[in-house]
Amino acid sequence: xxxxxxxxxxxxxxxxxxxxxxxxxxxxxxxxxxxxxxxxxxxxxxxxxxxxxxxxxxxxxxxxxxxxxxxxxxxxxxxxxxxxxxxxxxxxxxxxxxxxxxxxxxxxxxxxxxxxxxxxxxxxxxxxxxxxxxxxxxxxxxxxxxxxxxxxxxxxxxxxxxxxxxxxxxxxxxxxxxxxxxxxxxx
Amino acid sequence: xxxxxxxxxxxxxxxxxxxxxxxxxxxxxxxxxxxxxxxxxxxxxxxxxxxxxxxxxxxxxxxxxxxxxxxxxxxxxxxxxxxxxxxxxxxxxxxxxxxxxxxxxxxxxxxxxxxxxxxxxxxxxxxxxxxxxxxxxxxxxxxxxxxxxxxxxxxxxxxxxxxxxxxxxxxxxxxxxxxxxxxxxxxxxxxxxxxxxxxxxxxxxxxxxxxxxxxxxxxxxxxxxxxxxxxxxxxxxxxxxxxxxxxxxxxxxxxxxxxxxxxxxxxxxxxxxxxxxxxxxxxxxxxxxxxxxxxxxxxxxxxxxxxxxxxxxxxxxxxxxxxxxxxxxxxxxxxxxxxxxxxxxxxxxxxxxxxxxxxxxxxxxxxxxxxxxxxxxxxxxxxxxxxxxxxxxxxxxxxxxxxxxxxxxxxxxxxxxxxxxxxxxxxxxxxxxxxxxxxxxxxxxxxxxxxxxxxxxxxxxxxxxxxxxxxxxxxxxxxxxxxxxxxxxxxxxxxxxxxxxxxxxxxxxxxxxxxxxxxxxxxxxxxxxxxxxxxxxxxxxxxxxxxxxxxxxxxxxxxxxxxxxxxxxxxxxxxxxxxxxxxxxxxxxxxxxxxxxxxxxxxxxxxxxxxxxxxxxxxxxxxxxxxxxxxxxxxxxxxxxxxxxxxxxxxxxxxxxxxxxx
Numbered sequence: 107x108x109x110x111x112x113x114x115x116x117x118x119x120x121x122x123x124x125x126x127x128x129x130x131x132x133x134x135x136x137x138x139x140x141x142x143x144x145x146x147x148x149x150x151x152x153x154x155x156x157x158x159x160x161x162x163x164x165x166x167x168x169x170x171x172x173x174x175x176x177x178x179x180x181x182x183x184x185x186x187x188x189x190x191x192x193x194x195x196x197x198x199x200x201x202x203x204x205x206x207x208x209x210x211x212x213x214x215x216x217x218x219x220x221x222x223x224x225x226x227x228x229x230x231x232x233x234x235x236x237x238x239x240x241x242x243x244x245x246x247x248x249x250x251x252x253x254x255x256x257x258x259x260x261x262x263x264x265x266x267x268x269x270x271x272x273x274x275x276x277x278x279x280x281x282x283x284x285x286x287x288x289x290x291x292x293x
Numbered sequence: 294x295x296x297x298x299x300x301x302x303x304x305x306x307x308x309x310x311x312x313x314x315x316x317x318x319x320x321x322x323x324x325x326x327x328x329x330x331x332x333x334x335x336x337x338x339x340x341x342x343x344x345x346x347x348x349x350x351x352x353x354x355x356x357x358x359x360x361x362x363x364x365x366x367x368x369x370x371x372x373x374x375x376x377x378x379x380x381x382x383x384x385x386x387x388x389x390x391x392x393x394x395x396x397x398x399x400x401x402x403x404x405x406x407x408x409x410x411x412x413x414x415x416x417x418x419x420x421x422x423x424x425x426x427x428x429x430x431x432x433x434x435x436x437x438x439x440x441x442x443x444x445x446x447x448x449x450x451x452x453x454x455x456x457x458x459x460x461x462x463x464x465x466x467x468x469x470x471x472x473x474x475x476x477x478x479x480x481x482x483x484x485x486x487x488x489x490x491x492x493x494x495x496x497x498x499x500x501x502x503x504x505x506x507x508x509x510x511x512x513x514x515x516x517x518x519x520x521x522x523x524x525x526x527x528x529x530x531x532x533x534x535x536x537x538x539x540x541x542x543x544x545x546x547x548x549x550x551x552x553x554x555x556x557x558x559x560x561x562x563x564x565x566x567x568x569x570x571x572x573x574x575x576x577x578x579x580x581x582x583x584x585x586x587x588x589x590x591x592x593x594x595x596x597x598x599x600x601x602x603x604x605x606x607x608x609x610x611x612x613x614x615x616x617x618x619x620x621x622x623x624x625x626x627x628x629x630x631x632x633x634x635x636x637x638x639x640x641x642x643x644x645x646x647x648x649x650x651x652x653x654x655x656x657x658x659x660x661x662x663x664x665x666x667x668x669x670x671x672x673x674x675x676x677x678x679x680x681x682x683x684x685x686x687x688x689x690x691x692x693x694x695x696x697x698x699x700x701x702x703x704x705x706x707x708x709x710x711x712x713x714x715x716x717x718x719x720x721x722x723x724x725x726x727x728x729x730x731x732x733x734x735x736x737x738x739x740x741x742x743x744x745x746x747x748x749x750x751x752x753x754x755x756x757x758x759x760x761x762x763x764x765x766x767x768x769x770x771x772x773x774x775x776x777x778x779x780x781x782x783x784x785x786x787x788x789x790x791x792x793x794x795x796x797x798x799x800x801x802x803x804x805x806x807x808x809x810x811x812x813x814x815x816x817x818x819x820x821x822x823x824x825x826x827x828x829x830x831x832x833x834x835x836x837x838x839x840x841x842x843x844x845x846x847x848x849x850x851x852x853x854x855x856x857x858x859x860x861x862x863x864x865x866x867x868x869x870x871x872x873x874x875x876x877x878x879x880x881x882x883x884x885x886x887x888x889x890x891x892x893x894x895x896x897x898x899x900x901x902x903x904x905x906x907x908x909x910x911x912x913x914x915x916x917x918x919x920x921x922x923x924x925x926x927x928x929x930x931x932x933x934x935x936x937x938x939x940x941x942x943x944x945x946x947x948x949x950x951x952x953x954x955x
Contacts, residue, residue: 107772107773107774107775108767108770108772108773108774108775109774109775109776109777110674110716110718110745110774110775110776110777111673111674111716111776111777114716114745131740133739133740133743134736134739134740136736136739137748137769156769157769157770157771160767160769160770161770163745164745164747164767164770164774166770
């Protein structure tokens, strides 16, 4: 049951935050469903993308933040490319993920959230992905210390597993990109 | 010499009827000199083929087997005329609507088409040349209804120099448009764009404006209508009243406010609204103290112009017109009885869209401030419910009102403009925004004005702690919805205006199952009624928004101007004629004629006989049937022609299946 006006006022602050940081206007969505028609991951979602947009419109922001769909979105951007109203749907969903993290919603797809955060901080630190440290950190955080351990001899033999982190040329620029995004600029 | 032409109508006919075979059969019929199958007979080359055959083979009569004569009889008559034949030497056989379209068995359909062809050939042998008569037409038009449709039609006709009489039953012209606040999608003020036109009607030298008047009776025919117009008694002398409103201010008797759709109240003697045209008072006797046993005569005493006349009586004027435009508009559907779940009108804060227009309007009962009727509070949560009495089979109303989506979007926008911290919710089933700039407007209602559109029908409305609870659903979010609303606005559907059916009967025109007047062809003759000389303008023909109404009314005016500009009309020669030698003078024909077209005459020897007034006869044929000695016959439908046809279809080898007197 959606109750108005309570629903709208309850979701207003979070919705405004999502709209500000994503630079998108959620009310522009007219529910044509094209985002869902093209989505490659929707089969695994609890709500299809157009329903996520609708839930945001009616103020049910918390349902979106806590949804599996928001965590499982691949950020492939197909929905954003095809939206007839030119809404960056993937951007809205990505922003919802960040806002959910900040709001301390940690129950849904916990491992996925951890992996994503680990991935981002890894890239931020090294300028590009360093698999070894990501794997160790992730396994440590998820208490699966022995996870994938059998694969280690294999990848070492194949020589595409670097023990030391890579160095990139302009790490400062990479940092600036991260700062820019966190400020809520248009990536 | 008969020419027989069968039309393939692309594949419309030839897919089921073997036209070549029918043509071959026709070629063998007695008197047929040419028989051809043509791909599109009505096209330019098709008509040329007929003309060539008429000239080359010296044809004196023609049978065309094609579509309904309603579609192309006039076309082919003109083709005959151009080729030098009398246009009435044509017989049409309908093998499309009455054969190819309704049958699937090709050999049976071909056989039926051949039978129909024989019958027509038998009949056309008896055709005689007829001459179309010209009758004088009265150069004055009647416009019934003074809304935007009637106003536009009247101004357009008057601008062409043709005098117009406008009849309006209420005390002022302006109609529904005068009650609207703003208009979609431009949001310009309705009365600001309408008022100048109303004034122009009043001041136009070619327009006679009769308010408080209704059409009582209509006689006659296209070009020569006789119309009785009933002028109701309003106890006010229109010539003297200056519109000073003293009577309205001082009148002690309250009366319902029709102009404000029942919100607020008015007086027994009143001027409908400040921009009323004409600006004169009128008294409603049913609410007046004087006419209800009291002694009050305050208005008469106070009127500085001496315009009040309690003894004023109804008058019936008889006028002649060449053409009539019906522009009676629409009424909002009275939803109360059919929607018990919306409260049947028990909750004062459930209002109709028209009432909401009056709440928005600066000339309305609240001076343009949105106030709930129950306690006068300013609402914050306003819920709009679309399709009340539209698209609802359960209340017997399947039709779309065609304007509800847009006026609701407009009202939602205006709600936010009037009360910036308000929230408007619109329950809708589909957003129908087909007009120019309409979709963009509806989008703006959502994005710029924050209207929340909720897809779903409302199930129930009930009061709770001074609010109205609206139970609905959001089919897009897939959940039930409950809104605590301060005010609920019902977007009620549109009906033909009260009395439109009765007027249609007087005008001898048809109404559809929703009560709207029927045009002669839904695409090609959208303003012509089925009765010659009667035209339709605006929402009386079906729900329309203002731009469509104005366009429709302009089209009706153009048809009237085209009809009356020449001052005379071509009348069909297919009228009744009396063979005086056979007439017994019983005048049964006179008794049955619905048009009064039969008069009594005397032969030189003193014998009384019936005589048909050709210009009044409409060719209905009732007198033919009534005449005991068979002295009256209808030109183009003589007994000889009909009997020839019947004999042909009753021939033993033809069979009874295709018996058709068409």
